[in-house]
Amino acid sequence: MEFxxxxxxxxxxxxxxxxxxxxxxxxxxxxxxxxxxxxxxKTASLxxxxxxxxxxxxxxxxxxPQDISLLLSFLSASSFSRVTVAARxxxxxxxxxxxxxxxxxxxxxxxxxxxxxxxxxxxxxxLLSYADVSGGALWIELLxxxxxxxxxxxxxxxYLYLTIGGTLSNGGISGQTFKHGPQxxxxxxxxxxxxxxxxxxxxxxxxxxxxxAVLGGLGQFGIITKARILLQEAxxxxxxxxxxxxxxxxxxxDQEMLVSMPHLVDYVEGFIVLNEQSLHGSSIAFPxxxxxxxxxxxxxxxxxxxxxxFAVHDYNMKGTNVEQVVEDVSRQMSYMPSCIYSxxxxxxxxxxxxxxxxxxxxxxxxxxxxxxxxxxxVPKSGITQFKDLLMDTISPDNFEGLILIYPLLRDKWxxxxxxxLPEAPRADRVxxxxxxxxxxxxxxxxxxxxxxxxxxxxxxxxxxxKQYLAHQPSPAKWRGHxxxxxxxxxxxxxxxxxxxxxxxxxxxxxxxx
Ligand code: FAD
Numbered sequence: 001m002e003f004x005x006x007x008x009x010x011x012x013x014x015x016x017x018x019x020x021x022x023x024x025x026x027x028x029x030x031x032x033x034x035x036x037x038x039x040x041x042k043t044a045s046l047x048x049x050x051x052x053x054x055x056x057x058x059x060x061x062x063x064x065p066q067d068i069s070l071l072l073s074f075l076s077a078s079s080f081s082r083v084t085v086a087a088r089x090x091x092x093x094x095x096x097x098x099x100x101x102x103x104x105x106x107x108x109x110x111x112x113x114x115x116x117x118x119x120x121x122x123x124x125x126x127l128l129s130y131a132d133v134s135g136g137a138l139w140i141e142l143l144x145x146x147x148x149x150x151x152x153x154x155x156x157x158x159y160l161y162l163t164i165g166g167t168l169s170n171g172g173i174s175g176q177t178f179k180h181g182p183q184x185x186x187x188x189x190x191x192x193x194x195x196x197x198x199x200x201x202x203x204x205x206x207x208x209x210x211x212x213a214v215l216g217g218l219g220q221f222g223i224i225t226k227a228r229i230l231l232q233e234a235x236x237x238x239x240x241x242x243x244x245x246x247x248x249x250x251x252x253x254d255q256e257m258l259v260s261m262p263h264l265v266d267y268v269e270g271f272i273v274l275n276e277q278s279l280h281g282s283s284i285a286f287p288x289x290x291x292x293x294x295x296x297x298x299x300x301x302x303x304x305x306x307x308x309x310f311a312v313h314d315y316n317m318k319g320t321n322v323e324q325v326v327e328d329v330s331r332q333m334s335y336m337p338s339c340i341y342s343x344x345x346x347x348x349x350x351x352x353x354x355x356x357x358x359x360x361x362x363x364x365x366x367x368x369x370x371x372x373x374x375x376x377x378v379p380k381s382g383i384t385q386f387k388d389l390l391m392d393t394i395s396p397d398n399f400e401g402l403i404l405i406y407p408l409l410r411d412k413w414x415x416x417x418x419x420x421l422p423e424a425p426r427a428d429r430v431x432x433x434x435x436x437x438x439x440x441x442x443x444x445x446x447x448x449x450x451x452x453x454x455x456x457x458x459x460x461x462x463x464x465x466k467q468y469l470a471h472q473p474s475p476a477k478w479r480g481h482x483x484x485x486x487x488x489x490x491x492x493x494x495x496x497x498x499x500x501x502x503x504x505x506x507x508x509x510x511x512x513x
Pocket of ligand 1 (some may be wrong): 047048086087088089090091092093094097098099108135136156157158159162163164165166167169170171172173174218219220222223224225469503505506
């Protein structure tokens with residue numbers, strides 16, 4: 001077996017050399033030039049947020065789950081070691097969640113790429129189509145492979161250059177979540193290396209506690225080395241519709257109507273139209289023929305609009321009259337007169353839509369900039385109050401980015417996973433996700449982060465909102481975030497990672513040694 005090791009600190013080097021005695025290094029660590037070494041730890045200290053830059057002492061590029069198991073077994077057994085370990089997927093966190101200050105980062109993309117598709121054939125009864133995928137694989141890679149057999153996962157994120165293990169450690173949501181649940185509700189089985197170094201296969205029926213702990217578990221309980229993802233038949237094309245509103249209540253009422261029609265509608269999202277940029281600068285171009293020239297008011301008295309996006313899948317073989325479905329659905333909506341348009345795109349282009357925006361932003365030097373993002377789950381009862389709270393802090397004329405708002409249905413989320421949702425009365429089936437996805441300059445980013453913290457805390461107190469992809473400044477705040485779910489989360493930690501080795505970048509549990 002071989003794995004590459006990049007190490008800057010002598011103590012970790014000695015520790016890993018003793019660990020890896022039976023291994024052959026691809027290159028001896030001593031042979032690495034300063035550039036390689038520096039580059040490996042620099043990459044591992046970077047993420048999409050560009051807010052925190054915690055540098056590890058070593059970077060491990062495992063060639064198999066057994067490499068990860070050996071490392072964690074060794075660390076958990078050595079009473080003198082204070083070393084922490086973070087799995088790093090695509091590094092698309094925004095607050096250093098995949099970083100490990102002075103610890104070891106495991107680059108998950110070095111696991112051999114493995115995507116095996118099992119397509120259900122006629123007569124296989126209850127058996128479902130699924131894919132067995134490496135935890136370090138990207139969702140775009142799974143999409144490409146599964147489409148070759150006319151299949152695709154049911155539940156997505158908006159952006160596909162994220163890893164399977166990374167999104168399953170959080171939730172994984174997008175416009176399909178109202179219909180199929182988050183990505184963590186679409187997993188049949190996982191292979192996990194726990195913080196104790198045990199390589200375990202778990203599912204809803206085997207090693208259930210570990211399975212539930214890891215889903216939405218913020219990397220705290222184990223490293224996902226393989227996942228079995230549910231697949232469905234993929235449509236060929238998608239009819240993608242946008243409709244505009246000038247009234248928030250009408251906007252949310254229509255969104256809620258759309259998510260009550262899962263038999264007709266396949267995707268529902270929405271966003272706040274703050275300025276000309278958010279009207280035109282998105283992945284489906286605003287058609288030139290549409291007569292929509294909104295008045296955005298003045299700096300002192302801005303006027304904002306709202307846009308619903310919904311989509312209907314077009315399966316060539318099924319003979320659905322997609323145009324008719326879109327017409328029937330649209331007729332029931334109350335958007336501003338004539339302010340609706342649609343395009344037909346391939347299913348692949350629809351799912352991969354944010355890549356087009358990425359390319360455009362990269363071209364303008366606007367991708368590799370700080371991203372102080374805030375994502376909140378908000379109970380339906382508090383969504384207007386939350387929107388007002390948020391808008392009080394935003395100047396539409398200089399806001400760079402996007403504010404997403406769309407409804408999710410609570411009963412599509414399992415109650416035993418580690419995800420934290422707002423508490424709500426049983427009857428309150430709908431909740432919202434609000435994503436404040438902003439770009440900032442290095443000079444303004446920390447002020448924006450502080451502002452987001454104030455909004456998150458106020459929204460927690462006022463309407464019981466909870467952060468998604470949460471960032472908390474202290475273990476005590478994490479307790480508050482988990483609320484009544486804290487005891488179960490802490491119990492699971494003591495069971496699967498008792499020395500608190502894993503995912504130090506989340507800042508939930510201090511290392512035990
Ligand atoms: P990383 O940032 O590398 O890791 C995230 C956390 O998971 C860390 O704590 C890490 O230690 C842990 N981890 C990573 N891999 C594993 C593993 N194999 N096993 C166990 N723990 C692991 N999220 C949504 O839900 N919906 C969206 O639509 C969406 N859109 C996004 C768009 C963009 C442009 C970006 C940058 C992010 C978006 N996200 C979205 C957020 C994204 O899902 C999370 O940031 C996710 O963690 C990113 O995956 P990653 O592979 O980059 O994980």
